[in-house]
Every structure is written in C-alpha cells, then in structure tokens.
Amino acid sequence: MNREEIVAAINSIFIEQFEISEDKLMPDKEIFNDLGLDSLDIVDLMVGLQRRFGVSLRENEEIRKIVTLGDVYEFFVRLEAKRGEPKT
Amino acid sequence: MSTRQKRRVVITGMGLTSALGLDVGVFFDRLEAGDSAVRLMPDWSRKLKINPVAAPVVLSEGIEKSIPRNFRRSMGRMSIYSALAAEKALQASGLPREFIASGRCACVIGSTMGSSESIMEASRIVILNDSENMPALQFFKCASHSAAFNTANFLGLTGCVLAPAAACASGLQAIGIGRDLILSGVQDAAICGGAEEVTPEVTASFELMFAAARGFSGPPQYSSRPFAADRAGLVCGEGAGLVVLEEYEHAARRGANIHCEIIGYATCGCGSHVSQSDHRSIVRCMDLTFRDAAISPGQADYISAHATATVHGDSEEAMAIREFFGHETPVSSLKGHLGHTLGASGAIELIASLEMMRRGRILPTLNLERVADDCAGLDHVRSVREHKINVFVKNCFAFGGINATLICRKV
Numbered sequence: 001m002n003r004e005e006i007v008a009a010i011n012s013i014f015i016e017q018f019e020i021s022e023d024k025l026m027p028d029k030e031i032f033n034d035l036g037l038d039s040l041d042i043v044d045l046m047v048g049l050q051r052r053f054g055v056s057l058r059e060n061e062e063i064r065k066i067v068t069l070g071d072v073y074e075f076f077v078r079l080e081a082k083r084g085e086p087k088t
Numbered sequence: 089m090s091t092r093q094k095r096r097v098v099i100t101g102m103g104l105t106s107a108l109g110l111d112v113g114v115f116f117d118r119l120e121a122g123d124s125a126v127r128l129m130p131d132w133s134r135k136l137k138i139n140p141v142a143a144p145v146v147l148s149e150g151i152e153k154s155i156p157r158n159f160r161r162s163m164g165r166m167s168i169y170s171a172l173a174a175e176k177a178l179q180a181s182g183l184p185r186e187f188i189a190s191g192r193c194a195c196v197i198g199s200t201m202g203s204s205e206s207i208m209e210a211s212r213i214v215i216l217n218d219s220e221n222m223p224a225l226q227f228f229k230c231a232s233h234s235a236a237f238n239t240a241n242f243l244g245l246t247g248c249v250l251a252p253a254a255a256c257a258s259g260l261q262a263i264g265i266g267r268d269l270i271l272s273g274v275q276d277a278a279i280c281g282g283a284e285e286v287t288p289e290v291t292a293s294f295e296l297m298f299a300a301a302r303g304f305s306g307p308p309q310y311s312s313r314p315f316a317a318d319r320a321g322l323v324c325g326e327g328a329g330l331v332v333l334e335e336y337e338h339a340a341r342r343g344a345n346i347h348c349e350i351i352g353y354a355t356c357g358c359g360s361h362v363s364q365s366d367h368r369s370i371v372r373c374m375d376l377t378f379r380d381a382a383i384s385p386g387q388a389d390y391i392s393a394h395a396t397a398t399v400h401g402d403s404e405e406a407m408a409i410r411e412f413f414g415h416e417t418p419v420s421s422l423k424g425h426l427g428h429t430l431g432a433s434g435a436i437e438l439i440a441s442l443e444m445m446r447r448g449r450i451l452p453t454l455n456l457e458r459v460a461d462d463c464a465g466l467d468h469v470r471s472v473r474e475h476k477i478n479v480f481v482k483n484c485f486a487f488g489g490i491n492a493t494l495i496c497r498k499v
Contacts, residue, residue, distance in 0.1 A: 018157070019157050036158075040225060041161075043223070044161075044223050044224050047221050047224075050220065050221055056220060
C-alpha cells in the first residue's frame, strides 16, 4: 500500500463508521476534540483499523499516543514500510 | 385518602414502529383492511427446518439516521424501533422536552432480551476466537435493558429507567410498572411499552418447542391463525409500541389529549410450568385486574386477546375467557395481522385497541375461518364490527409462566 492508499483506507473508516464528512478529514484534526470521537469510538476505531490492516493494536503502545488524524496516517505508513522491508 | 387513591393515570400519547407502518393511523387502516405483514423469509431457509415466515418491520432507507450517531451507535434494531416510536409518542403527547429532563418522567421499556441480531454477532466473534475485534458498543446492543436505556438517553430522559424482561408480557408489564410509578407518586409521567426484533434464531427457539407455525401450505399471510381449528403455531413478528402515561391532573392542567385511563393492572406467575399456559392462572390474573379496577367483568366491551395461534395457548386463554367473562364479550387477536411481536405485542396491540376505542370499531381476528372446538363459546369478532368501547381488556401471557392483564377506560 502506498501513502495515498493508506490515507484513503483510514478515511473510509472515519466516513463509514463514524459518519464524518470527507472535507473534515484533515491531518491536523484532533480525533477527540475536532472529529468528536470518544473513548468508546476509539475502541471501535481500533477494531476498524485492525480489520482493515490485518494487525493487532490492543497492546500496541504507539497507537495510544495518537492525537491527530495525521498521527493515524503516519502510524500506518510506518507500519506498511516495516512490512515492506526485506526479512533478514 | 392515600396517594394511590388520589392519583389517576391516563394515556396521552402513542407511537409505534410496526410491520404495518410507522404512523398509528396508517397502521390501523391497514389492520382494518385485513392486511397481514407475514411474509416468506427466503434468507432464513438454511437456519430453519420449517417454512421461513415472519412479520418484519421494513424501514425506509435512511430513516434510522434521524437518530444522531452518538445515540444510534449503541442501538441494535430493537432500540432503533423503540427510539423512533418513543419520539412519535412524545410528540403526540405534547409533553415538553424540559419535563422529560426534569427527573419526573420514567422510561419503562420491556423486551424478551437484548438485540437478538447483536447477540448472534457477538457469539460469532467469540466462537471464532476473535474477541479482539469485538466492537466496544456491542455490549450496549446486547444488554437486556438496551431498548430502555437507549431510548431514555435519546430522549434526554432523567427519571426512572426500567426494563422488565418477561418475554411476551414485557411490554404490558412495562406499562403496568409505569402506571404504578405514577400512582405511587414516584413519577408524574412515564414513556412505556415494548420492543422486539425478529431473527431466524428467535423463530428457531419456538420451532424447537414445536410452537412455531409449521406445515401450513397456503400463502404466508395465512400462516398465523389464532383460535382457528387449523392453527399451526405462532409466527414471529417485531416492532415497538410506546405510550405516554401521565398523572391525570398533570395531563388535564396542560390540556393534553387523553386517550383513556388505565383503571386496572395485574401480573402474576402461574407457579407451575415454564411454557404451558394454564387457564386457572389466567383467570386469576384477570380477576386480580378487575378487582384492581373495581369493576365487574360484564363492564368490559372488548377483549384484546393474547392468542398467538399455538394449539395449547389459545385453548387455555379461550377457556379462561369463557370462565371469567362468559360468551358475550367480543374477543379478537391481532396476531394474524402482525404475527407475534413478543415483548412488543402488549404495547402494539394496546395502541390498536385504543384506536378501536376512539373509532368505535372492533378489528377482527384475521384468518379465523373456522373456530376450533376448544376455542368456541366466545364472541369471536370475525369481521370489522361497529361497537362502542368504553372499557377494554388487554391480555399478555409469557413463557416463564407469566400473566399480565391491563384494563383501559374512556375518560
């Protein structure tokens, strides 16, 4: 997945699951304060991301540090890059 | 004079989400036209061994989105039905939103259990050992009090929130509890009723006990045949019915439209069997209700029967009605039109009865071509009948051996 595909996949979760219009999905938007999600939504966001990207996030420390939508994009861009690295 | 003696409880609003419409007028017109909501459910074939029939609610696309996402996200189908019905009931009653938020208004909504569809989804996730992907809101859809708390939160209601779970008597018990909360002075109003959703798994649970309609070879709308000689079991339905109860003086002061007064209510256990209705305990329940109302059985103008079209249940109810009322009080069941909406049935059928009272017409039992011998000796209403109703009786009898009866009188 390239960056554009990752952003589109994440945005589709916000649009379909949380019914947020696409024009509000800017990288600097804070997930709680600007996009209006709460602690229950965050659990469902994780479930959506786990299903979409096929990863387990519950015990991931990095995901807990996410504040903005851009942080989510970057988290999965890094994850996909790691997945693409040749195994030694 | 005690508080209970001084206070009276009236119904000032009603709303429903039914398989025959979301508007009380449309719903009644379709009942009167003899429509049945029972249809084939082809997608259910792989899960059921019998003809897959049910009476489902069909919502127009996007209607549930009238409920904001932050409330809707914790709702299964039954809670959505309930919230839509509650909104209409509240609107019809004219009770102001500030009053709903005053702590003086209760929300009492019963159902057999939480959202059946959501419980099945949760079970599948657990069976697949995939609990990590269990949505956070799943619990709130599955919980037994799901319809009650979801509806209360949607309305911004801050009074008592209760959820009787008494299977097919849940909705009527909810109305009875609401009445008691107002009679006792704990609350001044209550939004009460029942909600239920139908799935193949719900129908299968009746099928296992040979209580679901099986083997009827005609068109699906003829499958549910209360009191009939060829009745073959119940057909599951779904929906929600909600009524607004209000203390009489409170309603009169604000000039509310009063549909009726609830003058009697009782509920009791049969004390013997979890599934077999027992006419003696039904008679006892009706007797308790008439004692509560302080009127005699002969004063009832109509009986809205529970009669679900099971072989045993209809027979026992007919026997009880014969014994308690004799053969002159008109009786009908709406399960032929609506199927058995389980925990919602008491409230949905109460709303239909209130419309019968208002319009002066009794709706018949659909599909009752030949009355069964064991259900004979009653005044079965078999076509729309012009009839003045001042007092009617609503019966509900549930798995678990639970009976409930409620009496309404025109004000």
